[in-house]
Amino acid sequence: MSPAPSGQFGPPKPAPNWLGWLAFLFFIFVQVYSVLTSPADAMMGHLQKNMYVHVPAAWVTFGAFGVVLVASLYFLWKDDERADLLAASAAEVGSLFCGLTLVLGMLWGRPTWGVWWSWDARLTSTLVLFLIFVGYLSLRSFVEDPHRRGQWSAAVGILGAINVPIVWMSVQWWRTLHQIQSSPRGLAPEYLRGLMLNLAAFTLLTIWFIWRRYEAARYERAAEHAAQAAALGGYNG
């Protein structure tokens, strides 16, 4: 039950700089490329471009919360604090992209649907997903004991991740204002290319963000252990 002493795992493997540069430069290239090379949509004109960022943002959100699920389960199983820190990092990045998904969707919805927001199953479940993970992040800052913090947030993280397939299937299960998933057949090839390139760009960015955040979280935790040890009577001087 005693917390692991600092330095048990050694310093974290740093995220390589080249990965960061690659992720950002590729992201910028893909935006320019996909906007310039695809024609306006027959129905909604250049509003179609929003799909290039809204849809990948939603996908990497799902991916990030998938990492939360696996890391949380692993933490409950093996009690490895690194898994807890990875889950927290993925939850933070996932929340960012979930918020981005909602905002980009609203920007598209106003001119297309005529409203910024409607309480249909897709929109509501996505908002719930966002709120669960904002709650997850605030829960972490409320719990002092790192071990208990890990257990409680793992429970919330697993619950939140269960919502991911619900968000995904919501447009199939219920009647919604939001359209169902586009299939490659319903998508002209020039749009599919922009979408897939963006998916790669968003995935790279997400990996980079989570890795960097995890690295920082490991150092934060080491400092936490050191402070605890010092308070308990000058461990290590």
Next chain:
Amino acid sequence: MTTKKTKWGALAAVGVLVIAFGWLIYGGLDSNVVYFLTPKELLAKGAEGYDKPMRLGGQVKPGSVVWDEQKLDLRFAVTDGTGEIKVHSKGAPPQMFKDGQGVVVEGRYGHDGVFKSTSVMVKHSNEYKAPAKGERPSDMYKSLMKSPAT
């Protein structure tokens, strides 16, 4: 050992929460979440369908749109192929509103058989395609706002 107990306790708690949450979503919500009614369903409700806030969804019946630009007065019919309900709305429709388009309208179904809408929303399909040869998307975009006489 306490560590073992705590671990299994936490796992059990998570399991219970997961089952409860799943039951809520699949069992509880499935029958209750109806975002909109189709015209057929609304008509089938008979007297119970009147004067309640609700959403009605379907397609804009081709040729039914009457749009008065001066008075901002919009009348059209929503159909699901079987049933059909007249809709009256004040204010300009969304830009992509047109014949045959999927729409969801919010409002109340009046005793006069007209659905008084406070909000018209356009449902977008999941298909994306470039305009055909000779079509300019900017023109199409504008033409969606024109009167349906064309």
